Amino acid sequence: MTKFxxxxxxxxxxxxxxxxDDQGRPKQAMVGGAPRLRMSSQSIKRALRGCSRFALDLAEHMGTRTKRLPEKLTAHLxxxxxxxxKARQVAEKxxxxFGKLESTPRSGDGKVLTTLAFISPDEWAxxxxxxxxVANGDPLPTDKELKKTVLRRAxxxxxxxxxGRMLADDSGYNREAAVxxxxxxTTHRAQSEEDYFSAVDDLNQEAGETGAGHIGEAEFGSGVYYEYVCVNLDLLEKNLDGNKELAARGIEALVRGLSQVTPxxxxxxxxxxxxxxxxxxxxGEQAPRDLSGAFFDAVTAKPLMEKSVLALEKTREDIEAAYGKSCDKSCVLHVGQSGTLEDIVAFVGSAVRGG
Known part of the structure; x- marks a missing residue:
């Protein structure tokens, strides 16, 4: 059975x-007929990858997502x-x-990958x-041998x-995401608002001028956000070639990041x-389930945070009453009520290590 x-x-x-969004406004979604503010999963994952817990604690185990591998290899050679x-020919080959190459105005005489490639430290090395x-005179391997030499499945x-990652030109080296x-x-109705602002030219007063040097508008929003993350522990360990300790360190960094990092x-x-x-x-080994249904009907009562907590816990209880246990063990951090971040970190670390 798979553990989650x-x-x-x-x-x-x-x-x-x-x-x-593409117009500079907070991203939004319509849920249960009510407008909500939204943060995309991709923006959250990008923030996690760039947070200090990953960058410092797991620096030697972080991939690079880029189109510019040919450029970097050329500069190295x-x-x-x-x-x-010679360097450009070898680097591009x-x-x-990792994918097809193309010339762009920014790539100069060289080429870049047409799509972003997620490259592991081993593959880069x-x-x-x-x-x-090859630059020193060794023969260049065939395309098939080249892939076997560079690409890794775990x-x-x-x-x-x-x-995870996708290599469009060779799906055999794709990686299914474990997270x-x-x-x-937002758990409640929320829409973006506009901030009308002005900026003053510091030298206007000396010139005897009044008024703003610039005016503009910026949009913003606020609210209580619900976020759900599911980790397939067996797949995570498999993707790391069986390295259970690295998987444990990774999920510990993940929960620290989730608790404190935002786009x-x-x-x-x-x-x-x-x-x-x-x-x-x-x-547990039970089938995953999110609790977003707790907020399909927007929370309206105040205080919003505590009413959101109650709605989430009530939905959890109702699902378990209908379907049975949703997990074997659980741990809660509720600010001002119970638990600490270190309790959560120890809980997930133990789940991976088998404690």
Missing amino acids: VQFHLLTSFGPSNPNR VAQGATEE VASV YATQLAEA DGAIDIAMF QVSHAI SGKQNSFANHPRAHYILAEC
Whole structure:
């Protein structure tokens, strides 16, 4: 049986715009006929990958998502003494195992990958070593051998193991994500608002001028967000080639990040640095289920946070009454009520290590 860890978080945001749409407004969704503010799962995963817990605690186990591998390999080979032309030819051939290449106005005489490639530290090292060998006169492997030399189906890249990757040109090296992240939505009705602002020209007064040097509008919103995350522990360990300790460190970093990290849109304007007010962590072999149904009917009573907690817990109880146990063990952090972040971290670490 597959073991899962599930997280349910409630976090309050003051006026902010952490995740914008194409017009600069907070992203939104219509849920149960009521407008809600929303943060996309992709923006949340990007924030997690860039947070200090991953960057510091797991620095040697983080992948790189980029189109610019050919450029980086070319620069490396030139620094090793290869000519620009030779370095570019070798780098582009080696980089092609990750996808098709194209020329762009920004790539100059070289090429970049047409799509973002998620490259593990091992793959980056193997690509570099192979490029160096070919630049020094070794024969270039065939396309099939090239892939076998560089690409890996499982390795030590914790973020690729968690969030997966797709290589369009060779699905055999795709990685199924072990961590599923929902779009976060407000538990209640919420819409964006407009902030009309002006900026003063510091030298206007000296010139005898009055009025603003610039005027504009910025949109923002606020609310209590529900977020759900599901981790397939067996798949996570498999994606890490059986490294249980690395899987445990990864999920510990994940829950620390989820509790404290948010997408960084308009951060300097709104300084939104909330911490989760409520975290429910669950572990078991039962089929996963989210609790977003608690908020299909928007919460209306005050205080919004505590009423959201009650709605979530009531929905959990009702589902268990109808379907049976949803987990074997659980742990709760409820600010001002019970539990600590370290309790949650110890709980998920033990779930992976088998305690």
